[in-house]
Amino acid sequence: MNTYYAANLLIYAGVDIIAVLALNLQFGVSGIVNFSFIVFQAAGAYAAAVLSMPPHTAAEYSFQVYVGGYQLPFPIPWIGGALAGALLAIPVGLVVLRKLRSDYQAIALLVTSIIANTVINNARPFLNGAAGLALIPQPLQDQVDTYGDSYLYLYIGLTAVCVGLVWFLAARIVNSPYGRTLRAMREHELAATALGKNPVALKMTMFIVGGAIAGLSGAILVGFLTVWAPSTWLYPETIILFAALIVGGRGNNLGAILGALLVPVGFEEVTRLLIRMNIGPPNLIPALEWVAIGLFILGFLWFRPEGVRPEPRRVFEGSPDVEVVDRVRTA
Amino acid sequence: MLVAEDVHRHFEGMHAVDGVSLEVPRGQITGLIGPNGAGKSTFMAVVAGTLPASSGTILFEGEDITRLPTYRRARRGLVRTFQLPSEFARLTVLENLLVAAPQNRGDSLFGALMGKRFWIKDEERLVTEARGLLKRFGMSAKESDYAGLMSGGQKRLIEIMRALMLHPRCLLLDEPMSGVHPRVIEQIQHYLQSLRADGLTILMVEHELHLVEQLCDSVFVMAQGKLIGSGTMASLRRQREIVDAYLVG
Amino acid sequence: MSIFAAAFGFGLVSMSVIAIAAVGFTMQFGITNMINLAYGQVMISSAYVAYYINRAGITIWVGMIAGAFFGAAFSFLLNRLVYAPFQRKGTSYLGMVIVSLAVSLMIANLLLPIVGYFSVSYSEHAGSLVRLGDIVLTNNQIAIIALSVAVMLGIHALLRYTRLGKAMRATAANPTLARNCGIPTQRVIDMVWLITGALCGLAGVVAALNSDSFVISSGAGFLITALAAAVLGGAGQPYGAMIGAVIIGLVTELSAAAWSPEYKEVVAFGILVLVMVLRPQGLLAKRGALAAAG
Numbered sequence: 044m045n046t047y048y049a050a051n052l053l054i055y056a057g058v059d060i061i062a063v064l065a066l067n068l069q070f071g072v073s074g075i076v077n078f079s080f081i082v083f084q085a086a087g088a089y090a091a092a093v094l095s096m097p098p099h100t101a102a103e104y105s106f107q108v109y110v111g112g113y114q115l116p117f118p119i120p121w122i123g124g125a126l127a128g129a130l131l132a133i134p135v136g137l138v139v140l141r142k143l144r145s146d147y148q149a150i151a152l153l154v155t156s157i158i159a160n161t162v163i164n165n166a167r168p169f170l171n172g173a174a175g176l177a178l179i180p181q182p183l184q185d186q187v188d189t190y191g192d193s194y195l196y197l198y199i200g201l202t203a204v205c206v207g208l209v210w211f212l213a214a215r216i217v218n219s220p221y222g223r224t225l226r227a228m229r230e231h232e233l234a235a236t237a238l239g240k241n242p243v244a245l246k247m248t249m250f251i252v253g254g255a256i257a258g259l260s261g262a263i264l265v266g267f268l269t270v271w272a273p274s275t276w277l278y279p280e281t282i283i284l285f286a287a288l289i290v291g292g293r294g295n296n297l298g299a300i301l302g303a304l305l306v307p308v309g310f311e312e313v314t315r316l317l318i319r320m321n322i323g324p325p326n327l328i329p330a331l332e333w334v335a336i337g338l339f340i341l342g343f344l345w346f347r348p349e350g351v352r353p354e355p356r357r358v359f360e361g362s363p364d365v366e367v368v369d370r371v372r373t374a
Numbered sequence: 375m376l377v378a379e380d381v382h383r384h385f386e387g388m389h390a391v392d393g394v395s396l397e398v399p400r401g402q403i404t405g406l407i408g409p410n411g412a413g414k415s416t417f418m419a420v421v422a423g424t425l426p427a428s429s430g431t432i433l434f435e436g437e438d439i440t441r442l443p444t445y446r447r448a449r450r451g452l453v454r455t456f457q458l459p460s461e462f463a464r465l466t467v468l469e470n471l472l473v474a475a476p477q478n479r480g481d482s483l484f485g486a487l488m489g490k491r492f493w494i495k496d497e498e499r500l501v502t503e504a505r506g507l508l509k510r511f512g513m514s515a516k517e518s519d520y521a522g523l524m525s526g527g528q529k530r531l532i533e534i535m536r537a538l539m540l541h542p543r544c545l546l547l548d549e550p551m552s553g554v555h556p557r558v559i560e561q562i563q564h565y566l567q568s569l570r571a572d573g574l575t576i577l578m579v580e581h582e583l584h585l586v587e588q589l590c591d592s593v594f595v596m597a598q599g600k601l602i603g604s605g606t607m608a609s610l611r612r613q614r615e616i617v618d619a620y621l622v623g
Numbered sequence: 624m625s626i627f628a629a630a631f632g633f634g635l636v637s638m639s640v641i642a643i644a645a646v647g648f649t650m651q652f653g654i655t656n657m658i659n660l661a662y663g664q665v666m667i668s669s670a671y672v673a674y675y676i677n678r679a680g681i682t683i684w685v686g687m688i689a690g691a692f693f694g695a696a697f698s699f700l701l702n703r704l705v706y707a708p709f710q711r712k713g714t715s716y717l718g719m720v721i722v723s724l725a726v727s728l729m730i731a732n733l734l735l736p737i738v739g740y741f742s743v744s745y746s747e748h749a750g751s752l753v754r755l756g757d758i759v760l761t762n763n764q765i766a767i768i769a770l771s772v773a774v775m776l777g778i779h780a781l782l783r784y785t786r787l788g789k790a791m792r793a794t795a796a797n798p799t800l801a802r803n804c805g806i807p808t809q810r811v812i813d814m815v816w817l818i819t820g821a822l823c824g825l826a827g828v829v830a831a832l833n834s835d836s837f838v839i840s841s842g843a844g845f846l847i848t849a850l851a852a853a854v855l856g857g858a859g860q861p862y863g864a865m866i867g868a869v870i871i872g873l874v875t876e877l878s879a880a881a882w883s884p885e886y887k888e889v890v891a892f893g894i895l896v897l898v899m900v901l902r903p904q905g906l907l908a909k910r911g912a913l914a915a916a917g
């Protein structure tokens with residue numbers, strides 16, 4: 044196992060952890076079935092790309108067409124990525140989250156995801172269409188040498204800082220009275236409304252916060268990959284993240300992290316391993332990977348819908364049920 | 375206090391509430407009775423805003439609230455409970471009560487991000503208050519259990535306690551005591567009476583007429599979407615058609 | 624001959640195709656309460672079944688019947704083996720949406736190694752041209768339109784005049800009440816999956832026949848147009864879905880003529896967004912699903 048391979052693994056893990064933490068805020072805690080999650084990651088990636096790239100008229104870049112091209116230094120592209128995710132969440136949320144029943148919301152978001160991909164795929168002048176963007180500058184590439192192990196360590200470090208930041212924010216939200224209100228809305232929206240909670244505002248807020256985090260994850264990913272195209276953000280990518288959260292444990296940040304390590308990262312690795320070992324025809328294994336992910340979702344929803352690490356039961360200090368406290372503490 | 379003027383609500387041709395006008399007097403417990411399907415719950419929902427009115431006006435403390443969304447009505451102190459259990463199943467009993475509390479600095483994105491130190495005082499105060507209610511309704515031992523695992527009667531109590539955590543000025547109770555043990559009913563009665571003494575206005579749907587008789591200062595009767603009578607329970611018993619409507623319906 | 628007259632002709636064909644798909648989808652949802660996101664994948668699977676029959680030298684019209692049978696059997700099994708057990712277990716609506724999406728993903732990827740990545744098409748003569756004023760259609764296209772009209776009339780007759788149709792409507796309105804009135808709701812629901820599955824399979828073959836070529840990923844597009852028409856008409860309403868199909872079919876073809884065929888689905892999506900903003904309950908929203916029938 045060489046350094047590049049390990050770095051690749053760690054950075055993917057970081058990106059997936061960030062994404063699943065965001066999805067946990069939206070789906071696990073608030074009950075918003077955001078089937079277009081990956082679109083927000085893509086928005087962040089594209090935004091980071093065009094913020095860091097030179098205009099497409101630049102010599103080396105003239106084989107592609109895209110809007111923008113501002114050559115802004117790190118960390119502006121990453122911040123811009125998060126901002127793009129948040130900004131995109133506003134119109135989408137306003138259309139989808141206000142009036143529709145929650146299962147309609149889910150399908151509306153799924154359709155949005157498919158259509159957004161179609162549009163970007165076909166509208167070449169906007170973000171270079173199906174071919175996607177290439178030669179996207181890496182963070183700090185004009186200040187440090189990007190070929191070499193030390194840059195990999197730097198990138199891992201930057202990713203880790205973002206994971207820590209997102210974890211911190213997510214933990215504060217989930218463990219606060221606000222998080223409790225979100226969970227109440229998830230459990231019974233009408234009752235929460237009758238108790239003075241504004242569900243549209245709550246959902247919009249989580250849609251925007253989640254969108255920003257998703258955008259950041261896209262920015263991190265694109266800075267490492269240096270390429271980004273519609274084929275990297277097809278709607279099934281969202282399903283992997285849902286699978287991760289369902290497996291790890293909805294409503295539990297630790298579960299989200301665990302799920303991110305088990306499902307997207309784990310499956311990638313197993314697939315890669317199987318392909319390298321030349322088992323079966325090469326197309327079969329990725330296809331079967333998807334089938335396995337589907338089975339994982341069904342299996343967990345059937346046998347253990349709460350996931351490996353279920354949402355913790357909140358026991359308050361001084362609860363008369365002391366035995367329960369102990370049980371939860373040791374769990 | 376609470377006035378309904380010619381309130382209608384239909385479901386595609388089905389007139390569930392068909393022109394109800396009434397006034398709920400301040401500081402009293404008012405009953406709303408009528409046969410199954412009379413439109414009582416629908417009326418309560420329209421008043422609370424969980425269902426929009428097809429037409430008509432609702433005034434709360436002199437202000438037209440017909441267009442106000444439900445959550446704003448609740449924040450103004452007009453709070454309803456539901457006939458069907460509506461507990462937050464995967465929140466504990468205590469959390470169910472805490473959610474309802476309006477004054478918590480941690481109950482906003484900003485407050486949440488500020489961290490525990492920013493809101494812990496509010497939280498502790500509310501936990502004490504909620505435990506007081508739990509004790510009063512005999513549910514202290516259950517505070518850390520998931521609300522979804524409670525019995526039907528216990529869920530009713532959660533429903534009432536949750537509404538009380540909002541410190542409402544007008545409480546709309548939809549069959550709050552169905553399926554509750556007689557002794558607990560007595561406790562609820564006492565508590566509601568003490569709340570009335572503190573100035574709370576209550577509108578209550580109830581099928582048990584003897585409870586209505588004991589608790590309510592005055593009563594409205596609905597049948598087939600219309601208001602067919604009002605007065606004290608004793609005066610209503612003397613009115614032939616009302617007795618008929620109730621028995622026939 | 625104007626380009627718009629031609630587009631109108633294509634619109635007629637398109638709406639016929641969409642109507643079959645959308646009515647099946649919306650009835651599935653209206654009666655069984657299941658938003659079946661695997662619908663598009665069942666459509667494309669049926670299209671492939673017809674393709675293999677067609678490739679053996681048999682006319683596509685036979686393949687179409689086979690596709691319908693396949694769709695019926697597939698949908699029935701899908702419900703019996705996956706959806707119904709999850710529903711019985713008390714999985715929420717949202718949970719069921721996730722289940723059906725997972726199933727959709729699995730079908731597509733199980734199919735992929737079998738049928739491959741390359742696009743295929745039926746070998747069937749389009750038939751001679753028929754002129755109706757400015758509109759020119761092939762015999763095949765006329766056959767598709769006629770088939771669709773026949774299916775719509777059949778659905779109308781089924782819902783309106785048969786005991787099964789009435790039982791379906793009762794089950795849609797209130798399953799518990801229907802069961803208490805002695806309607807064998809389980810059997811009704813089985814029948815619904817068979818009938819809507821047949822519509823789904825038929826729609827898949829017809830849609831594949833109407834497009835130049837198809838691949839696995841066409842399934843997502845099929846789903847979106849069916850969804851758009853169903854939601855436009857008011858989810859769960861067969862007659863609404865028919866109206867939705869007419870609108871989506873016409874508008875997408877006209878926009879394709881005026882603008883670009885690549886954006887057909889985008890236009891359908893645009894209509895969907897408008898509906899979601901302006902009239903989320905759909906054009907025909909009556910109390911309970913299927914109420915428009917009676």
Ligand SMILES: Nc1ncnc2c1ncn2[C@@H]1O[C@H](COP(=O)(O)OP(=O)(O)OP(=O)(O)O)[C@@H](O)[C@H]1O
Nearest residue numbers: 385388390409410411412413414415416417457910
């Ligand atoms: N969402 C709805 N859609 C259609 N009809 C409804 C709806 N809600 C209530 N109804 C109808 O409105 C009528 C009044 O219902 P409502 O629940 O208000 O009665 P109620 O007086 O509360 O009865 P109960 O004493 O049994 O609780 C009933 O005939 C019911 O079928």
Ligand SMILES: [Mg+2]
Nearest residue numbers: 414415416457
């Ligand atoms: Mg009622």
